[in-house]
């Protein structure tokens with residue numbers, strides 16, 4: 114049996130002043146996680162906690178939130194971790210505008226991908242590339258952006274969620290796109306990143322961000338420098 | 344303003360959006376959440392196409408035959424001919440979008456999958472859906488930037504706008520602002536399977552609530568083959584849902600057994616010496632049900648004999664997942680598995696061109712009833728969603744009488760969502776009637792329980808829709824007095840040629856469900 118206090122930062126709208134609310138929660142399910150707790154709790158509340166989820170198995174990135182100050186996926190965070198402390202604090206991500214309760218608007222994350230023109234302009238085969246595979250796994254959950262000291266919404270730095278997608282493209286980038294994508298990479302990723310790799314540790318998909326970053330820097334930045342030096 | 348309104352941004356919706364954009368037709372792409380969160384990202388095992396890269400003399404004809412046979416001759420042969428014929432082109436298209444499929448030395452690698460005699464399933468380790476989605480989302484982003492695809496994520500479908508039983512658009516709600524909008528145009532539904540009708544017991548996402556299907560049903564859209572629910576034989580119970588263990592686990596050599604008098608009994612291998620553990624899903628699931636009933640205890644999936652390289656190259660994600668959720672290493676421990684609801688062969692009734700019974704309304708992907716007949720082969724649904732989206736777009740383009748009216752803000756009341764208690768009650772009733780093994784008595788009891796639930800009070804719009812859909816599901820299963828594919832009746836254990844027909848459900852006068860049977864189209868010689 115798991116017994117816990119769930120402290121949730123609640124608000125009904127973006128304009129509303131947020132308030133911490135505390136709920137007693139109990140479940141016989143030892144494998145329960147924050148997502149299942151929120152679902153259970155909502156069955157009992159007149160005003161259910163608003164939050165987003167979809168896959169419930171850490172594959173879609175919908176349920177990213179701050180859990181005891183750390184950006185994590187609710188469905189990937191076991192309640193067992195908090196039994197000893199007897200309480201857990203749940204609040205929305207801070208880097209994005211809050212809509213209500215635990216829901217944030219992550220539109221900026223997707224806008225950045227558009228700004229950087231992250232797509233293949235023509236046919237491009239990645240030939241089973243391991244890098245392309247690893248990069249394609251990114252959930253676009255935004256945990257890396259939340260933890261990053263350099264990312265803020267509206268800034269030039271697009272963060273690792275954009276780096277992963279660029280890394281996929283770089284494995285097979287058509288000649289005609291190189292100049293533009295390299296430039297975008299330099300401006301929106303390379304120049305903003307301090308390489309502390311806090312993002313690597315937090316990534317719930319366990320993406321090898323460090324590897325992808327080294328690869329992408331090599332292709333998009335150093336090669337270009339090298340060419341300039343020539 | 345847009346020409347076409349697409350509800351749903353999974354594989355089917357994205358595929359349709361891309362196909363329309365290629366022809367310079369604009370669309371509004373509407374979904375509850377971003378594409379990254381759609382159920383399509385969960386697909387693991389792969390996608391079928393007779394690429395014949397493994398030197399096994401595979402052919403489109405074989406793919407066609409396996410698909411029809413897997414669906415126990417309930418699928419439209421003309422549609423399946425198109426699907427399987429275009430499958431190689433679809434997978435090559437994905438390859439050109441940069442999907443890193445697993446490769447042989449020179450070409451796309453194919454693996455075995457249930458119900459198919461040849462290696463025909465292209466895959467990207469054990470995250471094929473996610474990897475394809477990433478490439479497809481990138482592709483559609485290009486069209487977003489060029490103004491052909493207008494995305495409306497975090498928007499909920501409220502209902503169809505109908506004028507004299509012709510569809511003229513949709514009403515949607517922005518979930519972040521609460522704003523209501525009436526969008527005008529041709530509508531293509533790509534809203535996925537009906538998982539939310541069975542909360543907690545499917546392998547799919549909570550996002551696909553089933554409300555779209557339930558609502559359009561009440562509005563007069565015909566549904567088909569609702570009794571055909573696919574149970575995946577190998578799922579593990581995790582908090583809040585059933586988690587799939589991909590069929591690839593068996594494709595790569597995983598074996599099912601149950602303990603019988605202290606001995607491991609490999610029941611599938613004993614009973615089906617040819618396809619063994621790779622029999623179609625319905626057969627495997629049913630056999631599991633029967634051996635459990637006979638011997639008691641759980642069925643185990645034994646992957647302990649798989650080579651190290653297979654774990655590394657092909658099933659690394661699966662191993663991580665099982666370790667994470669069960670605290671068991673499948674490399675060294677057999678794992679207990681059970682059946683879970685995994686796929687909806689039935690849904691919105693469409694013809695081979697993806698038209699519904701309502702003019703200007705189309706459907707594709709898992710929300711539609713097409714291609715899979717009484718049972719879907721693993722690897723055929725991603726194909727069906729991608730091809731179906733494309734085919735629907737093609738039909739829309741060819742029949743173009745686009746409506747050109749401005750979208751408008753709507754300022755009225757909208758109904759509240761169905762109550763969680765009612766959702767759970769309906770689900771319990773359905774599960775009791777629509778299990779792997781069914782009979783007249785259990786279905787009749789379920790129907791009676793549903794009726795008494797329906798009479799308890801005056802329900803809201805979404806609640807009524809759900810009750811009606813549930814009734815149609817039970818009635819479809821009751822009326823099909825035979826066993827075929829996913830539908831197994833203990834009291835009618837054999838297939839009956841008289842029922843080689845599509846079960847059609849219609850909602851008359853918004854409250855009466857009518858079931859009828861429609862013959863399967865003949866194979867045309869021109870295709």
Ligand SMILES: Cc1cc2nc3c(=O)[nH]c(=O)nc-3n(C[C@H](O)[C@H](O)[C@H](O)COP(=O)(O)OP(=O)(O)OC[C@H]3O[C@@H](n4cnc5c(N)ncnc54)[C@H](O)[C@@H]3O)c2cc1C
Pocket residue numbers: 350351352353354355356373374375376377378381382383384385386387388389390391471472498499500533534535536546547548550551552553554555587685686707708709710721722723724725726728
């Ligand atoms: C665990 C798992 C593994 C699978 N593995 C395979 C496999 O290996 N091979 C294979 O071929 N198939 C597999 N499948 C099946 C396959 O993934 C799906 O059938 C297919 O991806 C469905 O695609 P879709 O586009 O029709 O729907 P989905 O991807 O489910 O997308 C539905 C879309 O509709 C939107 N939507 C739903 N309701 C509303 C609403 N009310 N308002 C607005 N939008 C709404 C959602 O937001 C979403 O964008 C698997 C399925 C699961 C669950």
Ligand code: SF4
Pocket residue numbers: 174250251252253254255256257258273274277315316317318319320322
């Ligand atoms: S890199 Fe990791 S943390 Fe960042 S968006 Fe992708 S999956 Fe999330």
Ligand code: SF4
Pocket residue numbers: 260261262263264272273305306307308309310311312313
């Ligand atoms: S390495 Fe540091 S600066 Fe760079 S993205 Fe990660 S957290 Fe941010």
Ligand code: FES
Pocket residue numbers: 148165166167168169170171172173174175176177186187188189
């Ligand atoms: S619900 Fe999909 S990652 Fe948590």
